[in-house]
Amino acid sequence: MTDNPPLLRVQGVTMHYGARRAVDDVSFDLWPGEVLAVVGESGSGKTTLLNAVAARVKPDAGRVGFMTRHDGMVDVYSMSEAQRRLLARTDWGYVHQDAVQGLRMNVSAGANVGERLMALGERHYGRIRTEAANWLQRVEMDAGRIDDTPATFSGGMRQRLQIARNLVTRPRLVFMDEPTSGLDVSVQAKLLDLLRTLTRGLSLAAIVVTHDLAVARLLAHRMMVMKEGRVVETGLTDQVLDDPQHPYTQLLVSSVLQP
Amino acid sequence: MMPGVGVKPVLRASGLSKRFVLHNQGGVELPVLEGVAFEAFPGECIALDGPSGAGKSTLLKLIYANYRASTGSVHVRHDDGVQAGAEVDMTRASAQTLLAVRRSTIGYVSQFLRTVPRVGSLDVVAEPLLAGTGADPEALRDAHRQAQDLLLRLRIPQRLWHVAPATFSGGEQQRINLARSFVRDWPVLLLDEPTASLDASNSATVVALINEVRKRGTTVIGIFHDAHIREQVATRVLDMGCFQPGPRSR
Numbered sequence: 001m002t003d004n005p006p007l008l009r010v011q012g013v014t015m016h017y018g019a020r021r022a023v024d025d026v027s028f029d030l031w032p033g034e035v036l037a038v039v040g041e042s043g044s045g046k047t048t049l050l051n052a053v054a055a056r057v058k059p060d061a062g063r064v065g066f067m068t069r070h071d072g073m074v075d076v077y078s079m080s081e082a083q084r085r086l087l088a089r090t091d092w093g094y095v096h097q098d099a100v101q102g103l104r105m106n107v108s109a110g111a112n113v114g115e116r117l118m119a120l121g122e123r124h125y126g127r128i129r130t131e132a133a134n135w136l137q138r139v140e141m142d143a144g145r146i147d148d149t150p151a152t153f154s155g156g157m158r159q160r161l162q163i164a165r166n167l168v169t170r171p172r173l174v175f176m177d178e179p180t181s182g183l184d185v186s187v188q189a190k191l192l193d194l195l196r197t198l199t200r201g202l203s204l205a206a207i208v209v210t211h212d213l214a215v216a217r218l219l220a221h222r223m224m225v226m227k228e229g230r231v232v233e234t235g236l237t238d239q240v241l242d243d244p245q246h247p248y249t250q251l252l253v254s255s256v257l258q259p
Numbered sequence: 260m261m262p263g264v265g266v267k268p269v270l271r272a273s274g275l276s277k278r279f280v281l282h283n284q285g286g287v288e289l290p291v292l293e294g295v296a297f298e299a300f301p302g303e304c305i306a307l308d309g310p311s312g313a314g315k316s317t318l319l320k321l322i323y324a325n326y327r328a329s330t331g332s333v334h335v336r337h338d339d340g341v342q343a344g345a346e347v348d349m350t351r352a353s354a355q356t357l358l359a360v361r362r363s364t365i366g367y368v369s370q371f372l373r374t375v376p377r378v379g380s381l382d383v384v385a386e387p388l389l390a391g392t393g394a395d396p397e398a399l400r401d402a403h404r405q406a407q408d409l410l411l412r413l414r415i416p417q418r419l420w421h422v423a424p425a426t427f428s429g430g431e432q433q434r435i436n437l438a439r440s441f442v443r444d445w446p447v448l449l450l451d452e453p454t455a456s457l458d459a460s461n462s463a464t465v466v467a468l469i470n471e472v473r474k475r476g477t478t479v480i481g482i483f484h485d486a487h488i489r490e491q492v493a494t495r496v497l498d499m500g501c502f503q504p505g506p507r508s509r
Contacts, residue, residue, distance in 0.1 A: 031355055034355075189376040189377070190376070190377065192376070193375060193376055193377045193378065196375060217373075218375060221354070221358060222354050235327070235354065236324070236325075236354050236357055236358070238325045239324065239325060239326070239327060242320070242325055242326065243279075243320075243325065243326040243327055245280075245327065246282075247282030247283060250281065250282050250283055251282075251283050254283065
């Protein structure tokens, strides 16, 4: 497994907000099927890093290589805008913290899921509808809601719809920004379990930004701890949580209330 | 039981030490283990012996690489599919290698089951058999069958098989945890007080399971507080008193 090339190779990514370094020289590799949690407090740069790696905001320095299906490792910022957009709609997914940003609120659930298929050239209405219904079921939504708009859905349902919309094209890599925060605790547990089942079952690689260490414990193979734009500690999830080395990680782990 | 001539150890620890540094409590250092050195051979059951605080659980976690060693090495023979019997140093290996070792070479039964909400017992127990099989329905049926055998042997009532273990009693959770590890044969199996909250008949089952896997060649390294259990499973006792850190200046 170690000899396999990584799916994603991030090297020296740096982003400034004015004079402040929001992300400072971050490098890491991600392997196929691996779930990496990026943890840290608000303002630590974790969402900025996610956006840089997901080719949404170009970093001031650094490279983001992705193992494409046909052309090997390609720097995503050297791709044409069209290539990058295609990648983002097919092999990648992006789950926003606020589902409203990741959904089209005034079209039906089915159309939300079908949109990426249509972007890939699928035109057969029946097939799109069948596939959309199939994905609604996989994220444990009532397929009878296929014609309703997400505006009528609860927060948990919207988040599940957003996940279905992303996974319908069978991406190999999904970026998730605080996917469970803002939901009720009971809904959170259900969504986490769903994400865990989907990532394991589909051998999906994922980068999950979260401030919640329990989310990291449940979902991630590996963790990266950020503070003031820098990575202060990385390791297997249980290593970082059970035997934190860096003063900041120790503070973070010991600050969690255990029910 | 002494290994025969030419039999190679499955695991060897050398110069292993663990010192915790608590940065947010004035940088206080807690030395727990020092100079741990031993070899473990196929078919052995090594009981770690020492009072509480002697670092027994810490040693298991160092072997599993859940804790990071301060010094020293833990070499484990790991069949990586390319080179049979290649050695991995658990204190230095990459995250990818550690995960691979944990999938097929080292099993670990901690004292606590970390449950996932909503995943039923049968699936929890079958999971170690399904790593890397994708969604093959044949593999899933087979894994469920083997998981059922263990749930039956460990007396988990059938009505609980599809219930998530989060709400189970301590003893039931421990049995799920044990079933999950005994569902496959590991070259190395680490057991942290496997019978701590079990009644006599379930303890006897665990003794039988340990002896069965040991006879099939598994190396068991465990903590067994109950002297009666220890006598029935251990082929050798490792005295943790030899690995206590000396007095320090701070």
